[in-house]
Amino acid sequence: MDQLQNYLFIAAALFSLGLFAVITRRNAVAVLMGVELILNSANVNFLAFSRFGGMNFNGHVFALFVIIMAAAEAAVALAIIINLYNNYQSINVDEASQLKR
Amino acid sequence: MSELLFWFMTAMTIGSALIVVLHSNLFYSALALVVTLFGVAAFYVFLWADFLAGVQVLIYIGGILILILFGIMLTNKISSVNISHSNFHQGIAAVIVMGIFSILGWMILKTPWLHIVQQEPSQTVGRIGRLLMTEYLLPFEVASVLLLSALIGAAMLSRKAN
Amino acid sequence: MNIFIEYSLFIFFLPLAAFLINIFFGKRLPRHGDWVSIGAVLFTLALSMAMFAGMLFSYDPDFRVESSFTWINLGDFNIQLGFLVDNITITMLLVVALISSMSHIFSIKYMEGDPLYSRYYAYLSLFTFSMNGIVLSNNLMLLYMSWELVGLSSYLLIGFWFAKKSAADAGMKAFLTNRVGDIGFFIGIMLLFTAVGSVVYSDIFTSVADGNLAGTLLTMAGIGLFIGAMGKSSQFPLHIWLPDAMEGPTPVSALMHAATMVAAGVFMMVRMFPIMTPDALVFVAYIGGFTALFASTIAITQNDIKKVLAYSTVSQLGFMIMSVGTGAYVAAFFHLVTHAAFKANLFYGSGSVIHAMHHALHKKNDHETDPQDMRNMGGFKSRMPTTYRAMLVSTLAIAGVPFFSGFLSKDAILSGSLSFANHHPEHFLLPIFGFSAALLTAFYMFRLIYMTFHNQPQMPELIGEIHESPKEMTFPLVLLATLSFFIFYTLPYFNPFSDHGWFTYVIEAKTSLVHGAPSAHAIAEGIHHSHLSAMIISVLVAGLGILLAWQMYLKKKLSAERYANKFSTLHRLSLNKFYIDELYARFIYTPVLKLADKIAFLDWDLYDKYVVDGFGKFTEWFSDLIGKMDYDGLDQGIVDGAGRSVHRLGDILRNLQTGRLQNYILFALFGVILIVIVQTMV
Secondary structure: OOOHHHHHHHHHHHHHHHHHHHHHOOEHHHHHHHHHHHHHHHHHHHHHHHHHOOOOOHHHHHHHHHHHHHHHHHHHHHHHHHHHHHHHOOOEOOOOOOOOO | OHHHHHHHHHHHHHHHHHHHHHOOOHHHHHHHHHHHHHHHHHHHHHOOOHHHHHHHHHHHHHHHHHHHHHHHHHOOOOOOOOOOOOHHHHHHHHHHHHHHHHHHHHHHHHOOOOOOOOOOOOOOHHHHHHHHHOOOHHHHHHHHHHHHHHHHHHHHHOOOOO | OOHHHHHHHHHHHHHHHHHHHHHHHHHHOHHHHHHHHHHHHHHHHHHHHHHHHHHHHHOOOOOEEEEEEEEEEEOOEEEEEEEEEEHHHHHHHHHHHHHHHHHHHHHHHHOOOOOOHHHHHHHHHHHHHHHHHHHHEOEHHHHHHHHHHHHHHHHHHHOOOOOOHHHHHHHHHHHHHHHHHHHHHHHHHHHHHHHHOOOEHHHHHHHHHOOOOOHHHHHHHHHHHHHHHHHHOOOOOOOOHHHHHHHOOHHHHHHHHHHOHHHHHHHHHHHHHHHOOHHHHHHHHHHHHHHHHHHHHHHOOOOEHHHHHHHHHHHHHHHHHHHHHOOOHHHHHHHHHHHHHHHHHHHHHHHHHHHHHHHHHHHOOOOOOOOOEHHHOOOOOOOOHHHHHHHHHHHHHHHOOOOEHHHHHHHHHHHHHHHHHHHOHHHOHHHHHHHHHHHHHHHHHHHHHHHHHOOOOOOHHHHOOOOOOOHHHHHHHHHHHHHOEOHHHHOOOOOOOOOOOHHHHHOOOOOOOOOOOOOHHHHHHHHHHHHHHHHHHHHHHHHHHHHHHHHHHHOOOOOHHHHHHHOHHHHHHHHOHHHHHHHHHHHHHHHHHHHHHHHHHHHHHHHHHHHHHHHHHHHHHHHHHHHHHHHHHHHHHHHHHHHHHHHHHHHHHHOOOOOOHHHHHHHHHHHHHHHHHHHHHO
């Protein structure tokens, strides 16, 4: 069914699941994957509004930019994670606690 | 026919998203993420965003996910580090997330959305390209700078300490 | 203001001023301030003599001046400071002033060297002040207050040498016995006040005269007043204090317990005579008569010179009281005045003798022998001639020998009792009491003279040291001895056998105001009729008494010891004052003290311990509880608890700071949900 609400629901579900992954997962890469899910849900939202809001192409452009940004972020994040792994032999987010007293 | 397909896509996407989130094996999560992103691409197509569907597959799946997979494989000990937090913690997180979802859902249902009738656009790429070059020129340039800095940054970060 | 009232004010307040000066500053004054008191009392004497002269000049039996002002106002009752000056007042003032002055002068030498010399004179002044208060008062309240003050002065002076236990006890005994009498006195006053509404004499007299106050109530009031007189004038059964009062210095004994204080009771009865009912008077007469005889039976065996005189005083007071009871109250007052002179003189004489004995014993370093025991004396006649002659004159007076003052007054009393018995034959005992007492009086007084001044000295080693007393002591002796002659009371007449004179003229018997009482005229008639018979019998009786004494103690024809042995029981009873003190101790003092003990136990061991201490303990326990509540409950629980719970809360909340980003995201989401919910609710 081609209704706005459906797409919005899907986006909301993806968002929630992504959030759950961010909150719950211990592995840093898994957290990154959650973040990707969230970004994707935002994209779906943009495009849904773009289509059901008078076929406005602004949505498309914005979604493009989101993808660009996601790529950059994923690159840097993975660089950090690999660095972390090389120094501490673990990518458990709980164990990265040197700044905490 | 398209409706059925739509619902099938929905199920696939959500289902694989669940696997991403819940599976203990990180590699399987990454693979499920691939399926999810494919599903999202399909949604893009449903939403008449054909160009973005392509971009999604190319960059997201072809770039980012490969990166993630490399990241997974480089940071070894896959099997031993995959356990999530305690059940209690997961339970609370689930509750909170359910809360967020229900808020969003309730918001979606309550809002009186505008109903604008439109038809399928003839072409999308050209339109997007024109927008990029006119209205969104600055963000476009900034985006390229961003990519450059990300590149340099990532390279710097992964250097071995001298 | 009337001159008499003005003089009375001086007479009243001067001794008070002397008392205050001496009691506060006496020690620092030169000669310890004796001249302050002596000056005050001599001035009082001068004023009294002036008033006396004035009385003789006006020669008016109805002379009377009264003045008062309200001193304390208590609503419907006020205490007046009022003076009533009439012939009786003036005479009494003169007596008090004269004897008091003599005591003051006598004491210069007698109390010489005593460490509390100034205080002694202060007390003498206090006494003079209070005695004048009794004499001058025009109302029962001022009378009562002065009465009490006199009792106080008596206590202070009897117990003057308070370091000696017997003296301190005697002072206490005198005061307490007086107080017992005063209870009755006060009841009498209150009865009168309730019935009349005023305590002023004139108001009471008017009320009785109008017949508003009569019958049993008036009798009761009269007897109440008389009980006060019984205490003050030492009548049986309240006589016990007077012999013990001899512990005081002899000048004090002379002043108070011979002449003035004990006479206050008689004086009050004389004042109150017009309101005494015949029934009350009968009671009065019997008490007086019995006391007269009773005391003289004790006096005949006593060996202490002052004790003899003390019992003699009790006996003579009994005579006076009996006289009031039989209606011859003027005779009572007459005897009061003459007795004051010769009894004081006898006391001064004994004081002189004791003084000499003291000195002699001191010289011989003998501190064991009793200087007052007549058995240690004897033969003083040649060594102390002035003292001897003075005492002889006074003894003749007291024995009732004609040509002396005592004869006249005693004779008047005895004729009064005889006349009363004639009119009321059922009261035949009264003259018997009177004449027997007169006989014994003559006997024991001459016994005293013979034992002290005649015969051989019983302690020969002392006799060399005995010498006459200094002139300050012999002057009062001579003066008062002179006043013991009849002539001073019978002027302008010179008949030694008749009491007609200025005294019986200015002091006129007034008719009793009580309805149904015999008139003064009738009483005077009766006395006149019995006068001759009384005189004859009294002369006989006096002669008999002197003869017995003469034979027993001078000529030694009759042996005193043999008679003592023959009547050993009686002798023993007499010598031991009929064991009255012991009876009182056994039946009154001990049970009361035991009761007091029991009550003290109740109060001290039970009430104090359990109730009072218990209350204290309860308060302790209660405050403990409160303290615990405060400390453990409030302080620890609430105050500290607040701190502790915050601490614990902090401990709990610290766990929020996990340091994990994911937890923070969770909290943030939770916050978002909350905000949304709240937003939609509001």
